[in-house]
Amino acid sequence: MDRQAYSQMEQQVTPKVPLGLNLMKAFLTGGIICAIGEGVMYFYMYFFDFTERTAGNPTVATMIFIAMLLTGFGKYKRIAQFGGAGSAVPVTGFGNAMISAAIEHRTEGYVLGVGGNMFKLAGSVIVFGVFSAFVVALIKTILVKFGVVGW
Amino acid sequence: MVARGVIRFGSRPAIRAVAVAAGPTENKHSPFSLQFDRLYDSDLCGQKTNEQAHRKLIEDACGLALNKAGKTISDADYLVCGDLVNEMTPSNFAAATTGLPYVGLFSACATSTSALAYAALLSEAGASTLVLAGAASHHNAIERQFRYPIEYGFQKPQNAQWTVTAAGIAAVTPHEEGYPSIRQATIGRVVDYGLTDPLNMGAAMAPAAFDTFRRHLEAAGAEPEDYDVIITGDLGAIGTQLFRNMASESGYTVDGDRWRDAGKEFYGEDPSFFAGASGAGCSAAVYFSDVYNRMMEGEYRRALLMATGALLSPLSFQQGESIPCTCHAIELVMGEGESR
Amino acid sequence: MMASFLIAFVVGGLFCVIGQLLFDVAKLSPGHTLCILVVSGAVLDGFGLYEPLIDFAGAGATIPITSFGNSLTHGALQEAEKHGLVGVITGMFEVTSSGISAAILFGFIASLLFRSKSRP
Structure with missing residues (x-):
């Protein structure tokens, strides 16, 4: 069997990506994360001296803190398996990329491992x-x- | 010489004993776990790092295989094994612990059968009375090297496979009655059909499996029906389908239970493991538990083990190279299987 | 207030839909996808389009990674307005320091607290 015939057969056998479903799940997951972010933003606006423009910074930091807990307890990868880009595109996904690399490379020490690999993905x-x-x-x-x- | 790359072992080296050590996911999700000899309830197997745990699994499997053969480490002559970590350090360290003369083999996930072929050659040449041969993989250690950190969130497609945490070791001795013996080995060529998706390894490896399959059968003058089992290593659900399609298009009869795949069956076809298992430990763990036991019980008289390996590295993949693959075949016979 | 949650949900969700299209249709890796989104955020701010989106959608626009590109450009432009061309370089992290510093900080803390576990 030549390459071309095989490649055709491979495309038939390999399951198609369920695009519609994936898009819906990404929309839902990303939407929920952003709605939570909106809640955090209101929290900073009501309880602290932040305006709509300045509340973004502490909100991002808080969301990354939540991402740390979810990553550490092994939940973020499950959310990502469901949500795809819905969990990768929000800043929590950026946090997850850095935090997971930091956790993973702890065994190579804090300087060469954690420090050296934290930015590996992000x-x-x-x-x-x-x-x-x-x-x-x-x-x-x-x-x-x-x-x-x-x- | 029978044919290019095919070795017929006149002395019929025997597999005297086998042992498998595996991790917690395998304990919980693999239908083969009851046949494994040691199961850990943590990924770290009581060690500090994943790589040390990986080493521990190999050491355990070596010790257990010797025990089951009623031998000690001083009876063994060689250790022939490999894994997927950079420079195969887990196998290297395990070899240091055993103190045995050691050859590290890299055939990616096809190492279980390439190690058996090497061990059989040592035995055939009269160079050894007992070789420990096998392969191992450790999910966390492999994933972080080839893909992403374990806790990194990304969506795996249905054709992804799950690297197993397991080590399988066989004790290969000169021929002994009552044990499965190695009749023929076919050393795989490296086949590259230009596939590039590292999350669809089964599809990349299927052509290599078929190439070796065809060469092995032609050299043996056999038909698929002559075997009680033809078991590929870790093609997974997708790769298995493709391999069978290729075989039936070439006129081979593909029927039911005879055609198995260790990777597809490893986690009981549980969809949370996607297309099934992969990793050097996958084929080793199934061959050196389920397949061996069935041979000992007389259910299988003639078995064809075909472990497949994807010979890529993270570097070659990032440089946009395709995935070169191989498959090494080992034919085992037992009792009357010899005369077939 | 409910309306603002809904808007954040829809706008944030739509950013993620774009990301998923880049994953599944363009077959890009997560790394490539996120880089494209960051660059688009930076470019959108160059046209002055991202800040109005933040005013409209709140967290729906600040949480997706595009906002990281936006704040980098925004900081650079703010400084450039004050100090000219030098400000382009010095102002870059003026606005966006919190995301990176939080990620570094929590990443380090996580490496002290957690170990990765393989679970299906």
């Missing part, structure tokens, strides 16, 4: 975030200087 997000933000901000600053656009 590092690329930071790299691309920073670089794209730099490019975008640079272009915009230059455009403003030449008076093409305003701030």
